[in-house]
Amino acid sequence: MMTRFGVHDLTVQFGGLRALDQVSFAVEPATFVGLIGPNGAGKTTFMDAVTGFTPATGTVTFEGHDLSRVPAHRRIRTGIGRTFQTLELFEDLTVRENLTAAAEKSTWWSPLVDLVRPRPSRAAAEAVEDALSRLRIEDLADVLPPDLSLGQRKFVTVARALALRPRLLLLDEPAAGLGTSEALAFAARLRELVEEGLTIIMIDHDMGMVLKVCDEIHVLDFGRLIASGDPEAIRQDPRVIQAYLGVDDDPAAAEAAEAAEAAVGPENGPVR
Ligand SMILES: Nc1ncnc2c1ncn2[C@@H]1O[C@H](COP(=O)(O)OP(=O)(O)O)[C@@H](O)[C@H]1O
Ligand SMILES: [Mg+2]
Numbered sequence: 001m002m003t004r005f006g007v008h009d010l011t012v013q014f015g016g017l018r019a020l021d022q023v024s025f026a027v028e029p030a031t032f033v034g035l036i037g038p039n040g041a042g043k044t045t046f047m048d049a050v051t052g053f054t055p056a057t058g059t060v061t062f063e064g065h066d067l068s069r070v071p072a073h074r075r076i077r078t079g080i081g082r083t084f085q086t087l088e089l090f091e092d093l094t095v096r097e098n099l100t101a102a103a104e105k106s107t108w109w110s111p112l113v114d115l116v117r118p119r120p121s122r123a124a125a126e127a128v129e130d131a132l133s134r135l136r137i138e139d140l141a142d143v144l145p146p147d148l149s150l151g152q153r154k155f156v157t158v159a160r161a162l163a164l165r166p167r168l169l170l171l172d173e174p175a176a177g178l179g180t181s182e183a184l185a186f187a188a189r190l191r192e193l194v195e196e197g198l199t200i201i202m203i204d205h206d207m208g209m210v211l212k213v214c215d216e217i218h219v220l221d222f223g224r225l226i227a228s229g230d231p232e233a234i235r236q237d238p239r240v241i242q243a244y245l246g247v248d249d250d251p252a253a254a255e256a257a258e259a260a261e262a263a264v265g266p267e268n269g270p271v272r
């Protein structure tokens with residue numbers, strides 16, 4: 001099977017700091033991938049490097065193409081979508097209009113088209129309705145962003161990315177700020193998108209949530225990939241426990257590790 005997405009030796013240098021250090025891994029299609037790591041580990045930098053927002057060395061391949069030298073605005077057109085850590089929407093446009101603004105492929109003549117035909121193309125309109133229904137937020141279509149709850153805003157942000165019909169979606173802490181059960185329900189919905197064929201790489205700091213919903217997990221620490229594997233392998237990896245909870249001879253950390261293990265233990269089962 002052709003690997004749908006891969007990075008090889010991906011490295012980002014900010015002055016004297018290596019924010020990303022020779023990161024390599026591959027992702028098969030329709031996989032839910034978790035990217036975790038402590039604050040400052042390089043997770044957002046990884047996403048910026050993949051999407052071309054920050055200069056990087058190494059290679060990024062997608063569906064057999066080398067994207068390493070493709071500029072950011074064209075990577076989006078190749079089927080890679082993303083959300084940002086902040087949830088900015090056009091606050092004076094409805095949810096549907098926000099999605100439409102994202103879905104319209106902009107061209108040099110689109111300002112002229114807007115003058116004579118201020119309506120979305122049929123393809124864009126279809127992509128928007130499809131994104132709303134896949135996230136089951138059709139009832140929010142005419143709502144203005146200030147009237148959305150935080151949870152609803154999260155769904156809208158993902159729907160907006162889906163309106164560009166990506167085949168790979170990169171999500172930067174999409175569930176941040178949600179309560180545990182709301183975050184799990186949100187992630188379960190993302191899981192359904194993966195079952196339908198989408199590949200998702202999700203950054204999150206909630207290890208319990210990532211271990212529950214993801215097929216495979218990559219762990220960054222100080223820009224380096226320190227562990228990769230399925231939830232079971234990650235849960236037991238001593239480097240992961242140490243990176244998250246500090247040295248293991250600290251009794252408070254040991255207690256926290258135990259609590260973390262209890263919270264994500266196999267008895268809680270994956271959300272599938
Ligand atoms: N534009 C930048 N210039 C300089 N340093 C940066 C820049 N962006 C991020 N960093 C640094 O790179 C490291 C990784 O940051 P980031 O990728 O945002 O971490 P994470 O998303 O895992 O919390 C941090 O030490 C951060 O301070
Ligand atoms: Mg970040």
